[in-house]
Amino acid sequence: MSHYLTKSKFVRALDCPTKLYYAQHDEYKSTLEDNDFMQALAEGGLQVGELAKLYFPGGHDIPMMQEKSKSLSETKALLQQNDVTIYEAAMQHKNCFVLVDVLQKKGNRLDLIEVKSKSWEPDESFTYKNKDDIYSDWQEYLFDVAFQTWVARRAYPNFQIEPYLMLIDKTQKATVDGLHQYFKIMEENGRSEVKVKDGVNKDDLGAQILRKVHVGEYVEQILEGNGREPEHELEAAGFDHWISTLSEYLKADQKYPITTGNKCKSCEYRITPDKLSGNEKSGFAECWKQDLQWRDDDLAKPHVFDIWNDRRTEKYLDQGVYHMEELIPGMLRANPDKLYKQTEWDYGQRQTVQIMKATGHHSQEEAVLAGLFQEMDSWNFPLHFIDFEAVTPAIPFHKGQKPYKKTPFQFSCHTIYEDGTLEHTAEWIEDTPGKFPCFDFVRELKKCLEGDDGSVFMYHHFENTVLNDVIDLLEERQPDDASELIEWIKTITKGGPREMIDQQRMVVKYYYSPYMGSSNSIKDVLPAVLNESPRLKEIYSQPYNGLSIKDKVLYQTDENSGKVLSPYKLLDPIGFDIPDYETAEETIAEGGTAMMAWSRMQFDDVSPEEREATFKALLKYCELDTLAMVMIHQHWVWLKNS
Secondary structure, X not given: OOOOEOHHHHHHOOOOOOHHHHHHOOOEOOHHHOOHHHHHHHHHXXXXXXXXXXXXXXXXXXXXXXXXXXXXXXXXXXXXOOEEEEEEEEEEEOOXXXXXXXXXXXXXXXXXXXXXXXXXXXXXXOEOOOOOOEOHHHHHHHHHHHHHHHHHHHHOOOOEEEEEEEEEEOOOOOOOOOOHHHEEEEEEOOEEEEEEOOOOOHHHOOOOOEEEEEOHHHHHHHHOOOOOOOOOHHHHOOHHHHHHHHHHHHHOOXXXXXXXXXXXXXXXXXXXXXXXXXXXXXXXXXXXXXXXXOOHHHHHOOEHHHOOOOOOHHHHHHOOOOEHHHOOHHHOOOOHHHOOOOOOOOHHHHHHHHHHHHOOOOOOOOEEOHHHHHHHOOOOOOEEEEEEEEEOOOOOOOOOOOOOOOEEEEEEEEEEOOOOOEEEEEEEEOOOOOOOOHHHHHHHHHHHHOXXXXXEEEXXXXXXXXXXXXXXXXXXXXXXXXXXXXXXXXXXXXXXXXOOEEHHHHHHHHEEOHHHOOOOOHHHHHHHHHHHOHHHHHHHOOOEOOOOOOOEOOOOEOOOOOOEXXXXXXXXXXXXXXXXOOOXXXXXXXXXXXXXXXXXXXXXXXXXXXXXXXXXXHHHHHHHHHHHHHHHHHHHXXXXXX
């Protein structure tokens, strides 16, 4: 166990010093470890870090995994040169230790450059217009570089230290094809690492998509205690005291005194008992037990933190209200007696429905409004349920694309006809490595949907956003059928005559099941309706057959709880490793995993067997996404008819 205060540990404890203890001990499980999308973003960060090194050619790379003392001595020796560039330069002050992504020495000046995969526009401000506080979205990055600057100035007091962020310029297009494919993610000794394609140098990269941004004024604000309103008494005591106190607690392996509050709502250590295994612990549970003398049954009660989309939790805590059952009628945003007399729910009414059911004041049955059935009567058959998969890479795959623009590579479509017949009508995936997928994607989607005027469904607004990004590419690149494709896209996107219907919006407005808790994600709504619906049990207890999923019984129950399992848990493993995942038993059951798996297929060293298995798994996952929408619809039809 390392007792050094590193930049990652400091950032983890930014809003709560107690987290430092949990970050130090592996037995405390964190949601950040399990979030597919966060892992995908982290991998993008690894690739951006290697890209940044190529923008500073001729530097000395200090191995990250070697002993700290060796890294420190190598850094010190290199800084004897008048001009030098160092990657992963090591610096230490007392038990504060940092690795600087890029350190450039020019005479007596050290440019300390922290590389981030966050997008930025030239001349973008880091502070609010009407006050000097740093935007909340930028605090983590600027406090990170401020900590490094603090350590560097004490480790090398005779140098002029100038802090920079190296950020993704989201206005800059890639001017070469295959830029992303220069940086392959590898699994080495249990760690994800990036291997840069042999022979690649700065001249191969085209126009620079990363920008070196001087952040000295913001770092000074932070070091002087003026970067934001202090979030705890330790920060309020000044930066020097903050760092020295964290260091002391870390060195002594002690937990900083606990203070519970609204900050705990988004704590990554808030893990429910069913998500813990073996010796794993919940840091959130420990804090609330120690600070408020809670027992396990207090933790099990529905918390005000769990109210969907409620921004008043700080007000509740100030009034000593912690559980939903403690909310008195005056605190509710809607009249409980009128909740089922509405045509549709607004946000306050929807929150109240959840509270009433979670606290037993209303029946534990699902709730549905008649407005749902009225809207269903307005739809045109056949009904098409579509889902896209897309990558949003920090480093573009193709020439002419900007960073973080969505690149769709796959879709699935299920169709329900007026007589109730279900058909998996289409699926498509770009399976040729390095091929630009966006226009063929739209062409195939158009073929699937243009044969009738049936209603088209998406879940949330992702599909709408993807298609609008494709319009931008069509207008710029002008393939022969650009006008035709743009005109068709506009018929099904927002404002069009056949505008896609958002099934997630209908869930929010018309439907609630206690099995959903505070979530409207399709990953939670699907098992909820399966647990509610005798009709779905009848249909999916029989083997389902689509274009890729074959002979699969999708209605299965957990032998311990008796609850219906999410069909996403029943998908077959790929049989090959995905970088950053532990075994070849990994399934593609989340969008982040799908994005990572398809990105892996863009490299030319993938075996035919791995490629075939991965594309099959991707097709099954996307098929299940549209089938999930179908299942929700089928349950609603059953409710309407019954």
